[in-house]
Amino acid sequence: MATPDRFDWTSAEADLHRVVDLNDARRQRQPDGWTADIDDERDDLGDDPIPVDPPDDTPAAAATWAAAAATRQPIVPAWLRSKAEAATLARWVVGHYTHVGAYHLIRLPLYAGRLALRAPRGAVRTVGGTARWVSDAEGLPVRLAAVRREDAQEYLRLSRQRDGRVRLRTLVLLATLTFGTAAVFILLVATPRWAWYATLAALVGALGLIGSSPDKPLLDVAAVKPRVRKLTADVLMRAFLAAGLCKPDNPLTFPMPIMRDGPGWRAVIDLPYGTKADTAIKKRTDLAAGLDLDEVQVWPERVRGSAGSARRLALWVADEDPYAKPSGLWPLIAKGTVDVFEPFPFGEDQRGRPVRLLLMFTSLLIGAIPRMGKTFAARLPALACALDPLVELHIYDGKGGQDWRAFEPIAHRIGFGVRDEVVLGLVEDLRALVADMNRRYDTIATLPADICPESKVTRAIAQRRSLKLLPVLVSIDEFQRYSGHAVYGDEIVALLTELCKVGPSVGIMISLATQKPDGKAVPTDLRDNIGTRFALKTMTWQSSEAVLGAGSYTAGQDSSRFQRAHKGVGILLGADDSGSVEEAVTVRTNRTPLADIDTVIRRARALREAAGTITGHAAGEHAAGADGPAGSLLDDILTVVPATEPKAWSETVAARLAELRPDVYGGWKPEQVAAALKPYGIPVGRQVWGTDPATGEKANRKGIHRDDIAAAVTARNERRRAA
Numbered sequence: 001m002a003t004p005d006r007f008d009w010t011s012a013e014a015d016l017h018r019v020v021d022l023n024d025a026r027r028q029r030q031p032d033g034w035t036a037d038i039d040d041e042r043d044d045l046g047d048d049p050i051p052v053d054p055p056d057d058t059p060a061a062a063a064t065w066a067a068a069a070a071t072r073q074p075i076v077p078a079w080l081r082s083k084a085e086a087a088t089l090a091r092w093v094v095g096h097y098t099h100v101g102a103y104h105l106i107r108l109p110l111y112a113g114r115l116a117l118r119a120p121r122g123a124v125r126t127v128g129g130t131a132r133w134v135s136d137a138e139g140l141p142v143r144l145a146a147v148r149r150e151d152a153q154e155y156l157r158l159s160r161q162r163d164g165r166v167r168l169r170t171l172v173l174l175a176t177l178t179f180g181t182a183a184v185f186i187l188l189v190a191t192p193r194w195a196w197y198a199t200l201a202a203l204v205g206a207l208g209l210i211g212s213s214p215d216k217p218l219l220d221v222a223a224v225k226p227r228v229r230k231l232t233a234d235v236l237m238r239a240f241l242a243a244g245l246c247k248p249d250n251p252l253t254f255p256m257p258i259m260r261d262g263p264g265w266r267a268v269i270d271l272p273y274g275t276k277a278d279t280a281i282k283k284r285t286d287l288a289a290g291l292d293l294d295e296v297q298v299w300p301e302r303v304r305g306s307a308g309s310a311r312r313l314a315l316w317v318a319d320e321d322p323y324a325k326p327s328g329l330w331p332l333i334a335k336g337t338v339d340v341f342e343p344f345p346f347g348e349d350q351r352g353r354p355v356r357l358l359l360m361f362t363s364l365l366i367g368a369i370p371r372m373g374k375t376f377a378a379r380l381p382a383l384a385c386a387l388d389p390l391v392e393l394h395i396y397d398g399k400g401g402q403d404w405r406a407f408e409p410i411a412h413r414i415g416f417g418v419r420d421e422v423v424l425g426l427v428e429d430l431r432a433l434v435a436d437m438n439r440r441y442d443t444i445a446t447l448p449a450d451i452c453p454e455s456k457v458t459r460a461i462a463q464r465r466s467l468k469l470l471p472v473l474v475s476i477d478e479f480q481r482y483s484g485h486a487v488y489g490d491e492i493v494a495l496l497t498e499l500c501k502v503g504p505s506v507g508i509m510i511s512l513a514t515q516k517p518d519g520k521a522v523p524t525d526l527r528d529n530i531g532t533r534f535a536l537k538t539m540t541w542q543s544s545e546a547v548l549g550a551g552s553y554t555a556g557q558d559s560s561r562f563q564r565a566h567k568g569v570g571i572l573l574g575a576d577d578s579g580s581v582e583e584a585v586t587v588r589t590n591r592t593p594l595a596d597i598d599t600v601i602r603r604a605r606a607l608r609e610a611a612g613t614i615t616g617h618a619a620g621e622h623a624a625g626a627d628g629p630a631g632s633l634l635d636d637i638l639t640v641v642p643a644t645e646p647k648a649w650s651e652t653v654a655a656r657l658a659e660l661r662p663d664v665y666g667g668w669k670p671e672q673v674a675a676a677l678k679p680y681g682i683p684v685g686r687q688v689w690g691t692d693p694a695t696g697e698k699a700n701r702k703g704i705h706r707d708d709i710a711a712a713v714t715a716r717n718e719r720r721r722a723a
């Protein structure tokens, strides 16, 4: 900004004069009301006007020209240059015409029968039509009118004309009949039998067609065409007027022509000055109603950058419901690997363009009602991580069916269902990760700036095995079953919150999927630390907000509007860097049927074997998987409750365990000891007479008998030996 002592008054004065001229010229162009502002400004500053418009030769003007050049539209439309879209179109054309061809081919006998049945009526129509033509029947009403008017002269003129016509037409008919008869004679004498039948069939066909009526077409309908709405400026104006986004005296303007774009129309619209494109996006349903379409066909989005403006909107209108057909298969099923530091294929947007997702340095929350594609969506990041041999996989499935079993050969930790030992396994795993997270930060802190410039893990750093900074994915499906666990639920949520908050920079990625996306299953503190959200169909807009975050509904993002048929379709928020709700995209995930998952896992296992990253459960370390932490817990209890002490209060055991292994048992309560021992059938509600070490008070409290633990250890050891 110019300061008074550096201000060049001479050139400023020259500029001022030009500005006054410009403003005068503009005032003449503008409606009356506009002049008042300029005059008010003058009043405030005496007679001196304020320079507002920069002179034309400033660098800003050059920048404007450059920006105009930058917004030139491509000569060949984008969809025509895209291999994928061209392939989609080609597939559609081949598929459509193959279907139509086969449909009609199989109905040929039916069509032949219809023609034969209609042929007699066609013959009658032909004879009648010919007779009317020869007798000049079309002139009869005119002749009768002349009779009614008693206009003898006109009648005689018309009669003469009719006689001439009838004579000529009779001759034509006779000639045709003569030639026809000769042709039939030649046909019968000189041509083979198949030619007779072919001619007869053609004749019957022609008569059948003549005998058809428009309300009963000969061909059945092979494919019902959707109602395709051509987008024109008038149609748009009507819709935007109805939605209250413009006024008749303040209409829309179109900076470029409305054109075809893939399977739909694309219009770029400048809303009236002061009307925000975001407002139009929020009124998507109103726009759809104004266009007389289902809202799933109407896709408004902001045009950003130097080609855009806060009032510039790109509206894509699909010819038909873009999600009515199944989505494509995941492109990495048969071949390809993943670098988890780069985005991987996740799905397609409404126009069939690929959508990629970057999970590194963020966390993912997926929410939906059951059977809408939550597990399919949650498996994609896990499969992508599987194809990067550096990533350590920690997989938990609260349901425990077939959905995640395929990951066993590559998972470092894995657990199915919510049996106590699995839940404990998860808790122990998360505790260990939290502890490891701190070690990871310590390691990162020791790295020089040229190796670790941004204080976060990179692929090059992760590849240095000695640093032990391999990326980790914790993927939990049916998360509500773990977060709602009576004893460990709160701790699981707290540990995951910590990991989501601090873990991303050191390579810890969290992916949670839930069919109960409310504040109870995914508490706000945890959700707010998850950067990427994917909301498939929900029942209510409140559930949609529970996944996407507060304010998403008012911003026009509501996953409850998806239909039941829209499986795998969801609103993805935070796939780009902005994470703003206005940037959310609607995505249909790529499909990965169970059989294909096996293929990917086989490839992932081979990659990991080659890289030497088969660890934990995949490497056969079943101690934690089979017995869970409770297996070592039994040994630990025998350590902290010596043989000289046959009974101990549960609270004493919990305190001593925490002292023994703070990273594993820190913060344990007596109920956690009880829950961990339950699977072994160890009685935990026994009354134990003891002395409170703090107060010296003697009392009867819940506790354990050492013999019970020792018996469980013996049984476990026998089981292990038998295995």
Ligand SMILES: Nc1ncnc2c1ncn2[C@@H]1O[C@H](COP(=O)(O)OP(=O)(O)OP(=O)(O)O)[C@@H](O)[C@H]1O
Pocket: 326, 327, 368, 369, 370, 371, 372, 373, 374, 375, 376, 377, 515, 567, 568, 569, 588, 589, 590, 591
């Ligand atoms: N992208 C997709 N395209 C087409 N169909 C899909 C897609 N994703 C999922 N589906 C279909 O939806 C069905 C349900 O998917 P999925 O098992 O992932 O749902 P879910 O929400 O996890 O269900 P549940 O809560 O019962 O576990 C699947 O059988 C699959 O056929």
